[in-house]
Amino acid sequence: MSQLNWNQKNAVSQFMQFTETSKDTALRYLRNSRFDFDNAMNAFLTDKTMSDQKQDKIIIEETFRKYSSDKEMDIDGIIAFISDLGLNVEDPIVLALSYCIKSSKIGAINKDEFVKGMLEIHCKTIDDLKHYLETVIKPNFTSTEDDSFFKEVYRFTFGFVKVGVQRALPLDTAVDYWRLLLVDRFQLTESWIEFSETQLKKDVSKDTWNMLYEFLKEYSSIEDLKSYDATAAWPSTIDKYVSYVLSEE
Amino acid sequence: MSSAVDLPNPNNLEDVWAYVEKGLDILLVKPLDEVALSPQMYMGMYSIIHNYCTNVPVSNTPFWGSDSSSSSEFRGVEIYQRLSSYLNRRLSTLKSEVSQYQDEELIKEYMVRFTRYSIGAKYLTNVFAYINRHWVPRQRDDGHTNVYDVYTLCLMKWKNSMLFSCSKLLTDAALAMIRRDRDGEAISTPLLSGLIQSLVALGIDGSDYSVSSHQPGLSVYEECFEGRFLEATAQYYKEESQRFIASHSVVQYMRKAESRIAEETKRLDEYLAVSTTPKLLNIVHNVLIADYSDILVSEHRALLDSHSITDLSCIYRLLSLIPDGLKPLMAEFELYVRKQGTLGIQQLLESSAASANQDAKAATRPAAAVDPQAYVSTLLRLHSTYASLVQEAYGNNPEFVKALDNACRDFINDTKTFSKAVRAPDIIARYCDTLLRKSSASSRAAAAAAVAVAATSNAASASSSSTAVDPSTNANTISSEDDLEAALNDVMTIFFYIDDKDVFQKSYARALARRLVNGISISDAAEASMISKLKDACGFDYISVLQRMFQDINISSDLTQAFKTSAEKEDLPLDMEMLVLGSNFWTMQPAKTDFQLPPLLQESLERFEKFYQSKHSGRKLEWLYNHCKGEMRATYNSPTGNGTVTYTFQVSAFQMAILLSYNDKDTLTYRELESITKLNKDFLAGSLSILLKAKVLLKEPQDATIEDPETRFIYNTGFRGKRLRVNLNQPLKFEQQKEAAATQKNIEEDRKVLIQSAIVRVMKARKQLKHVQLVQETITQISSRFSPSIGEIKKCIDLLIDKEYIARVDAERYQYLA
The missing domain is CATH 1.20.1310.10 (Cullin Repeats)
Known part of the structure; x- marks a missing residue:
């Protein structure tokens, strides 16, 4: 210690003042950066966030462990998790929640994904999450002026509920989620579902899934469909739907 | 010189003008033939005007000198004014003279005076040359725009007083004359044309002081005459x-x-x-x-x-x-041709249906109801009728040619009105086949073994494939090479209108395969000529497959020759020809059945395979037994009891396998034949039914079904044929239908590939593109092969999005994903 010159001593005391740490810590960082004050500060701050995160991570993992002792939360854990949040599994907002915590597959929550997702929205505990749900997710999800969050959740749902490497979504699954998400929102949803069940009878491609949202948003009644242009960029499944509906009329 | 002496004093204006006016009377008033202005008078007039203008009194010089820039240093204004009032007087005389006339007389009298007046005016130009040259330009320069050169002055005066006073009457008279002209009466056209020229000549507005320097305007003509x-x-x-x-x-x-x-x-x-x-x-x-x-x-x-x-x-x-004006005509014409075309095809169908009804056999096969030749000649007749109509009635107007093309394209490709059986590309390809194929009779005589093997006779002796062509049955209507070439050119006329050129190509390739494999092509030259025509029309891509097929055939014939002289061929008891064809280029598929080649043939085949592998190791040969054929000889005792009759049977490989079994036994059951040949029911029963029909084999019991395992088939030792050469190698019906269905499916698959690759090409070049443009460019790329519907293109876009070749950017744009 005695070997420190005046400049170095000055740096140590300044470092301690800025970071509210002990002299030992200050010396460790400064020595590691050869008494370059800025570099030492940078290193310290990086470590600090890391350790903060580490602590956060521990808390989040604890939260996770309440529902699963394993790497993955199974369906029972998820049901408990969701009801602790005061939600019903059938509630479409669960999809929005899954989207926010970056859950990749329905029916299981991976611990690493869970931790990463929670960190990103700065939630550690169930209470944090409840708060986030009330103040951020719900207002955005139900907003009538701006449907951009809802649309993101809708688009996310395709990959979220799809099983395996199949490109397309099985029709019955797709129909379930259309019922859950779109029926209350768009008038023609029921008629689309009827068409896809009785006429199309085919799995739903990602493009059809995505474009359906735009389509239902743009055409809100059968009357509107009379101005539909089948040569425009809509997927051909939607062309089929329109010509079917108009021929039924 | 004496005249100069007679000239009045240039300083006395009254004297000067008196002299000039005398001249003017001669120049403007006297009848033309009496105009006898002496050269002296002429010169005198010019001189006196010149003298008057230039002869400035000496005493006045200082006075003028102080105002040297003024134009008045030239004397002339008095002359000009006196001329002007002289003209006014003259014109009012003329006016009162013509006012007593009407109609044609008026025109006549007016014109006489105008002609006289304008001739005089030209003389005046000369006489007043000095004024014109010096005084007038100076006045104009000083801004006096109402001063004109003398000729213009004369015309302006005429226009303003004479013409305007009687222009209405003149025009009335002229219109009356024209009306009589239209009604067919003879009128004096020079009179009218003179009047009109005079109106044009008077088209001066004075903005430019000299008429000679510019073209007369048309204002007077238009005002007085043209409008009315x-x-x-x-x-x-x-x-x-x-x-x-x-x-x-x-x-x-x-x-x-x-x-x-x-x-x-x-x-x-x-x-x-x-x-x-x-x-x-x-x-x-x-x-x-x-x-x-x-x-x-x-x-x-x-x-x-x-x-x-x-x-x-x-x-x-x-x-x-x-x-x-022509637009509705074109539309009518197009509609008419389309209607006539559709009608023409309908009549053809009805007449062939009628003849089919008489022939019960044909009625069971509606697809064959349209005779390709009749169809093509109907189309050609329709086309040439209306092409010559376009030429004769519409002067080959390009727009009408286009209307004709549109109409032809419409009715030729109309699949809505006609059943699927009348698909133009197929029928036209079939027609090409009839042109390029040796006629059925001659093809029967031209026997060549295909794709694998030739045969042995029932007596197990070697057979040669004799190729006697019956000269009397040369191709149906085509008698010479020139005729054939003309017929092929006619085909191209129609080919031009086909939308689904890819369908034609498939059908053509299939027929070409048959011709090549069966050796029934009429000539290599004709085939090459047709292919080069197709190449000219659609490019090299379109015919590359067809060319490869020819190559394969040529290589195969060399190969067969080489095999015959090779060691492997030695001691083989039969003659054979092989075709080795690239599976990528030939549409023929192996039959969906097992097959056990007769041992006799099996050996030949194995030797050839060995020979082939020695040349091209690593290539896999797959034998298309369903396309193999051969000849067999069977010797029967003559019905008269003495001597024998030998028949030559042309058979398929399957039939050969069946018949060769009868070398050992006279009766075989279905079950036995099945185990010998390993053929499945379709092929075995099909082949047997032809042999039974020809009575080469007999069935026992007679009412048993062919495919009953216990049905016995007996070799008919009492066989009698009408000819010594019997063709038993008839195509199996179910196979033909399968082939057609497979082709249709192939086409749809190929189209999807074509559309998708076109879309990818376009997107790769453009990176980002609007939907409408993508569709448009894709259609342009593909239209030489077929006309894709927007629906088809959209399906392919969907597929490519799914396969992540392209992605949507927004509601109407796509992005190429590398």
């Missing part, structure tokens, strides 16, 4: 055409209108000003044609039906004179 003339014309023809059409046919009206238009054109040449041409014709065309265009168009319809070319051509000429 055009009005009268419109009125005249309106009345006439209404009267005429009420009592005559439309065709007569057309003739009348055309001759009227010709008359007016002539009239323009004879006495009207050039500038009137577009206006007059425009009015005449409007009144005579545009007002009747509806009637003409509906007459056109009737004339098309009666195919009256001269009248059609007359309507065409008339309507081509008015803007957009």
Whole structure:
């Protein structure tokens, strides 16, 4: 210690003042950066966030462990998790929640994904999450002026509920989620579902899934469909739907 | 010189003018033939004016000197003014002279005076040359725009006093004359043309002081005459055409209108000003044609039906004179050709259906009901009828040629009106096949073993494939190479209209495969000629497969030769020919059945395979037994009891396998045959049914079904044929149908690939593109092969999005994903 010159001593005391740490810590960082004050500060701050995160991570993992002792939360854990949040599994907002915590597959929550997702929205505990749900997710999800969050959740749902490497979504699954998400929102949803069940009878491609949202948003009644242009960029499944509906009329 | 002595004193204006006025009377008033102005007088007038203007009194010099810039340093204004008032007097005399005349007389008298006056005016130019040269320009420079050179002054005076006072009467008279002209009376056209020229000549507005330096304007002509003339014309023809059409046919009206238009054109040449041409014709065309265009168009319809070319051509000429006049005609023509085309094909179908009804066999096969040759000749007849109509009636107008093309394309590709059986690309490809194939009789004689093996006789002796061509049965209607070439060119005429060129290509390739494999192509030269035509029409890509097929055949024939001289061939008891064909280029598929080749043939095959592997190791040979054929000889005891009769059977490989089994036994059950040949039910029963029908084999019990395992098939030792050569190698029906279905499916698959690759090509080049443009460019890329529907293209876009070749950027744009 005695070997420190005046400049170095000055740096140590300044470092301690800025970071509210002990002299030992200050010396460790400064020595590691050869008494370059800025570099030492940078290193310290990086470590600090890391350790903060580490602590956060521990808390989040604890939260996770309440529902699963394993790497993955199974369906029972998820049901408990969701009801602790005061939600019903059938509630479409669960999809929005899954989207926010970056859950990749329905029916299981991976611990690493869970931790990463929670960190990103700065939630550690169930209470944090409840708060986030009330103040951020719900207002955005139900907003009538701006449907951009809802649309993101809708688009996310395709990959979220799809099983395996199949490109397309099985029709019955797709129909379930259309019922859950779109029926209350768009008038023609029921008629689309009827068409896809009785006429199309085919799995739903990602493009059809995505474009359906735009389509239902743009055409809100059968009357509107009379101005539909089948040569425009809509997927051909939607062309089929329109010509079917108009021929039924 | 003496005259100079007679000249008055240039300083005395009164004397000077008195002298000049005497001259003017001679120049302007005296009858022309009496104009005898002596050179002295002429010179004198010029000189005195010159002298007067230049002879400035000496005493006045200082006074003028102080005002040297003023024009008044030239004397002249007095002369000019006196001339002007002289002209006024003269003109009022003339005015009162002509005022007593009317009509044609008026024109005549007016013109006499105008001619006299304007000739005089030209003389004046010379006499007043000094004023013109010096005084007038100076005055104009000083801004006196109402000063003109003397000739212009004369004309302006005439225009303002003489013409304006009687222009209405003159025009009345002229219009009356023109009306008489139109009514067919003889009139004096020089008189009219003179009047009109005079009006044009008077088209001066004085803005430029010299008429000689610029072209006269048309203002006077237009004001005094043209407007009223055009009005009268419109009125005249309106009345006439209404009267005429009420009592005559439309065709007569057309003739009348055309001759009227010709008359007016002539009239323009004879006495009207050039500038009137577009206006007059425009009015005449409007009144005579545009007002009747509806009637003409509906007459056109009737004339098309009666195919009256001269009248059609007359309507065409008339309507081509008015803007957009031909458009309804083109639409009518296109519609008509389309209707006639559809009708023509329908009649063909009905007549072939009628003949099919007489022939019960054909009736069971509706797909074959359309005779390709009749179909193609119907199309050609329709096309040439209307092509010559376009030429004769519509002067080969490119727009009409286009209308014809559109109509032809429409009815030739019309799949909605006609059943699937009438698909133009297929039928036309079949027609090509009939052209390029040796006629059925001669092909029967030309026996060549295909794709694998030739055969042995029933007595197990070697057979050779004899190739005697029966000269009497040379190809049906095509008698010479030139005729064939002409027929192929005709095919190309129609080929041009086919939308689904890819379908044609598939059918053509299939037929070509048959011709090549069976060796029944009429000639290599003809085949090559047709392929080069297709290449010219659609590019190298289109025919590359066809060319590869030829290559394979040539290589195979070399290969067979090499095999025959090789060691492997030694001691083989039969003659054989092999075709080795690239599976990528040939559409033929192996039969979906097991097959056990007879041992005799099996050995030949194995030796050939060994030979082939020694040349091309690593290539896999797959034998298409269903395309193999051969000849067998069977020797029967003559029915008369002495000697024998030997028949040659042309058979498929399957039939050969069946018949060879009878070398050992005379009776075999279905089950036994099944285990010998390993053929499945379709092929075994099919092959047997042909042998039974020809009575080469007999069935026992007779009422048993063929495919009953216990049915016995007995070799018919009492076989009798009408000819010594019997063709038993008939195609199995179920196979043909399968082939056609497979082709259809192939085409759809190929199209998807074509569309997708076109989309990817476009997107790769453009990176980002709007939907509408992508569709448009894709259609452009593919249209030489077929016309893709927007629906098909959209499906392919969907697929490519799914496969992540492209992605949506927004509601109407796509992005290429590398």
